[in-house]
Amino acid sequence: MGGALSLAAAALLKEISAAAPFYGIPNEHLCDITTINIPVQAHFGENDPIKNFSSKDDALLLKLKQRNNTKFELHMYANCGHAFIDPTYPAKYNQEASVLALGRVVTFMNKWLADNSHL
Numbered sequence: 001m002g003g004a005l006s007l008a009a010a011a012l013l014k015e016i017s018a019a020a021p022f023y024g025i026p027n028e029h030l031c032d033i034t035t036i037n038i039p040v041q042a043h044f045g046e047n048d049p050i051k052n053f054s055s056k057d058d059a060l061l062l063k064l065k066q067r068n069n070t071k072f073e074l075h076m077y078a079n080c081g082h083a084f085i086d087p088t089y090p091a092k093y094n095q096e097a098s099v100l101a102l103g104r105v106v107t108f109m110n111k112w113l114a115d116n117s118h119l
């Protein structure tokens with residue numbers, strides 16, 4: 001739920017400056033993710049099984065993929081399912097991908113939150 005909540009906040013709240021959602025996309029009835037204007041860095045597992053929310057071939061994920069650029073990044077992780085950065089789920093946790101993803105988040109937030117002139 002955190003990833004979808006993060007994207008919904010990015011779409012709906014003016015107070016948010018940047019978002020880094022992990023594996024989750026809000027329902028189209030809730031908000032339109034194509035209208036997001038703040039920097040977003042989204043992270044999804046290639047093997048995520050949750051349809052219409054975070055699986056690889058979802059229409060919602062394709063919308064994110066179409067927007068992939070320096071301000072709206074989409075990263076897919078091989079050999080990862082849902083919750084791949086959560087070490088409390090050993091069956092789902094992928095340490096190598098987690099380190100890579102969290103490093104990307106830190107770099108991204110440092111880049112976009114250090115300077116708000118783009119907002």
Ligand SMILES: *[C@@H]1O[C@H](CO)[C@@H](O)[C@H](O)[C@H]1NC(C)=O
Pocket residue numbers: 051052059
């Ligand atoms: C999932 O998405 C497909 C295609 O967008 C849609 O036809 C289907 O009704 C959706 N399923 C659910 C459970 O929302």
Ligand SMILES: *[C@@H]1O[C@H](CO)[C@@H](O)[C@H](O)[C@H]1NC(C)=O
Pocket residue numbers: 065068069073074075076
């Ligand atoms: C998004 O763009 C980056 C940078 O060009 C690239 O490394 C990455 O593979 C792209 N993501 C997807 C899902 O295509």
